[in-house]
Amino acid sequence: MVKIALLGAGKIVQEALTALREVPQMEAVAIFTRPQSRAKAEKLAAKWHIPRIYTDYEAMLTAEDADFFYVGLANHVHYAYARRALQHGRHVIMEKPFAPTATEIRELADLAREKGLCLIEAVTPFFLPNYEVVREALPHLGRIRAVQANYSQYSSRYDRYLAGEVLPVFDPEKCGGALYDINIYNLNLLAGLFGRPQAMHYMANTGYNGIDTSGVAVLRYKDFFATAVGAKDSASPGFFLVQGETGWLRVDGAPNEMPAVTLSYGGRTWQVQKNRYAHRMVHEFQRMAEIYESHDLAAVQRGLSRSVLVGEIVDGLRQSAAMSQP
Template sequence: MIRFGVIGTNWITESFLDAATEVKDFSLTSVYSRTEEKAKEFADKHQATHTYTEIEEFAKSEEFDAVYIASPNSYHAEQAILCMNYGKHVIIEKSIASNAKEVESIIEAAEKNGVVVMEALKTTFLPNFQAIKENLHKIGTVRRYFASYCQYSSRYDAYKEGTILNAFNPKFSNGSLMDIGVYCTYPMVALFGKPNKLLASSFLLDSGVDGQGSIMFEYDEMSGVVMYSKIANSYIPSEIQGEKGSILIDNFNSPTHVEIRYKDGTTEDITREQVDNTMYYEAKAFIETIQSGKKESDVNSLEQSLITAQLLEEARKQTGVVFPADQ
């Protein structure tokens, strides 16, 4: 049994717990929140027995073995390193940190303390992503990777009315790229490695974060194109284009239908069954990694997290998105 603590009492933590409770050997024992009222309310709802309002008291607790961190991005590195210094394994909600320097610090702490740290980027664990990976050879030499994730944020309505919530506040290392553009970029790195260079374009909001953007990546024999937005929706599929055919993906962050369209006009449905709450797979993989004695995930490696962080940081530099954490 792996006993968990959680940092963050928001909807994403709710979703993670709903999924993780279906995983064998998962147990929630501890909740951290800045207020006792929220901590107790959340703990009671999820049958956790211990609550904390002081982060160091939480980190050094002996009531849990691993922690799921779903606080704002700007807190990820500091909280993760503190927990790892007390021997806790850590799974960190994407984006794993504000910038590449913070990711390097996280990796260093994991190595020093001999614990597992993993970025909770769910896409790469999904059966339908594995179907993409395993069938990629069928489309021949890949020439273009195109991933789109554009989803109008309900928080944007509040922003337009003058209320800047966390999602659009640079103080928390947020914005469209960090929140959902990462879903397009990380899987590209997982499939094709680090690109040679990138060219980024963004629409910046007055708060200082990006409302939407696009990035072109250059590889030796192919190009990557990603589009992301929190201020408009998109309904087009993503695809990986090869010389023999293309793989079409309905929703790149959480694909439910994947098919190959060959250049001769034939199609092949390579969709696989997967559970509705797709966070199940990342939770299961994290627990299995701990139990196996390995120091990092075979799927979401620390190298991939660092490369992705480097790419996101370069894209932000090109488009003028600067976080306080960068200073």
């Protein structure tokens, strides 16, 4: 049994706990929150039968025997909390976005490598069977000529933002915004499938405090261009579309869930669905448990290399749009 300690009590941690009930290889044994959020932690602990609650992070690192520390806190503190866990010799699961800058991602990756620890970014698409469907289909499409991605979801916090309440997800100083929070999935798919772009540019719709409430990233590859739309101020059906000279494929649904894939080549068009669970995070946690139990550091390093690349792409996009660096 792989024991996991969760940092945070927000929406993503609640999602993680929902998924973990379908992962018999993992058990949630502790939860950490800041003192002012202890009541939320107590409710989660009672609901999910989590035996221990901490509001002192150093005490948790010293006393807790969990195998993984899951960082589900606000974006801007990912680096600090993960670094402290790694320094204590703890394996870490990092919620996306990994860290605000590529430099910080590299530092954490180097620290994990030096200590022989698992450090894994929780980007759900890479753990889904439907991602493998996409990856294996690419060679059948001929030379790729265009890629389009769209993940747009009206934020549950957007109305409060419009009313003047700036929560972390819409706070530039806390690494909020559409690029970090939602378009990051599109960028991960592009980097995972096609590698490093030759050029990139980001154009954003900005709110009253300068945050990008929505935007489009344009990435240029050798033979094609890719556009990635991410929005928190409006909604549309999600998709990921790859056009080749001899065929095409389309992820039908949000890129972070990849619920189905339509393939079209060789004279026929058909749909494939190989994901086995309704909740997008179940496959993710199952695979992480396997990596830990087999001490598959090669898989860890492959993931970290991709995380660094995505961090570099985000840095480049922010620079192109003259957005201040965190």
